[in-house]
Amino acid sequence: MKYKIHKNMISIATLLLISLLTINIEKIQASTLKLTIQTNKSKFDFGETLVINGTLTSNGIPVNDALVAIQIVDSSDESLIYRTLNTGTNPQITWLIEILGVTPSDESGNPITSFKRGHHAYFKVSVKNNAGEPKYVYLTLTLFYQLSNETPFKAVVYYIGYVPTGITYFIPSVVIPDNAPLCTAKVYANAYTNLPKDVGYAYCPEESATFIIIGSGASGSFAESIAENPVGEYVLTLNLPSNFLRVGNYTAYVSTIYRSTQAFAYATFGVVLVGDINEDSIVDIFDAVILSKASGSRPGDPNWNEKCDLNNDGIIDIFDAVKLAANAGKQAKT
Ligand SMILES: [Ca+2]
Ligand SMILES: [Ca+2]
Known part of the structure; x- marks a missing residue:
């Protein structure tokens, strides 16, 4: 018994x-939420096109209505960009924190359409808290030159702290570089729970506006855009800056939340200044001299110098000199 x-x-x-x-x-x-990320190459020269893409799936099924927060940091942990993309369409939910808009403005928040290079550019950002209680928020701006592809030149976190209920206005500023091209530029405003690299996610879709960078007196116009991506995917294409970029290892972080479940992923890639043979952060005559000494050599030759084989084809010749010339005068950020 x-x-x-x-x-x-x-x-x-x-x-x-x-x-x-x-x-x-x-x-x-x-709760299996899977976010992936990949880059189009593992190593980039200055000015090359970087494509970051990935998928979001829930139990293996593509999620077409989520937001993906993206942050790229360089080898000194300095941010290159902050963006928020959707995986098809924006989620149809009430945002706890919502960016109502970003407007290029003067320091009082009055709209203006152009900024002089070397001067401060102000942006009036209206942020609405729908949560019914103060929320802790990271607010960022990223500025891009609109060249053949968008090329980032400034990424800032201008506010970390509580945002009260209702609408709050912020007027952060950035300095337009002295050497900025005279072109149309675009600003993206984002709101995160924490930085994407620290597994923060986007509170809401990003907002953007365009403006003109001028040398002296001109005007431009505003435009807004809404990112649309293939279902269950996100794609970000940009050009790396062609000058004053930091060399070394970069990490691109992506972070999302979908139906209360978070997912996170990252990918790394390298940036090199092709032609900076002596690694002094500038491509100049001293690099050309080193290359000329190795001219005509192949592996095993007494004057062979692997560092001079800029196109990796096993011979130091005119094609390496052409690659060096293409980057002549460019400097790495130190
Ligand atoms: Ca050099
Ligand atoms: Ca070569």
Whole structure:
């Protein structure tokens, strides 16, 4: 009798264990959110096109209505960009924190359409808190030159702290570089729970506006755009700056939340200043001199210098000199 009870108890315990395990497995499966990221290359020269893309799936099914927060940091942990893309369409939800708009402005917030290079550019950002209580928010701006592709030149976190309920206006400023091209530029305003690299996610879709960079007196116009991506995917294409970029390892972080589940991923890539043979952060005559000494050499030759084989084809020749010339005068940020 005793034995029988014992045996039944074991059976019951086993059943309980199996059912618990099953429930746990179902719970785990119900919350499988997978975010991927990849870059088009693993190593980039200054000015090259960087494409970051990836997919978001929930239990293997593409998610077409989520926001993906993106941050790229350089080898000194300085941010190159902050962006927020969707995976098809923006989620149809009420944002706890919502960026209503970003407007190029003067320091009082009055709209203006152009900024002089070397001067401060101001941006009036209206942020609405719909949460009914103060929310802790990271607010960022990223500025791009609109060249053949958008080329980032400034990324800043201008506010970290609580945002009260209702609408709050911020007027952050950045300095337009002295050497900025005279072109149309674009600003993106984002709001995150924390920085994407620290697994923060976007509170809401980003807002953007364009403006003109001028040498002296001119005007331009505003435009807004909404990013649309293929279903379950996000794609970000940009050109790396062609000058004053930091060399070394970069990391692109992506972070999202979907139905209360978070997902995070990152990819790394390298940036090199092709032609900076002596690694003094500038491509100049001293690099050309080193290259000329190795001219005509192949591996094994006494004057072979692997660092001069800029196109990696096993010979130092005119094609390497052409690559060096293409970057002549360019400097790496130090
Ligand atoms: Ca050099
Ligand atoms: Ca070569």
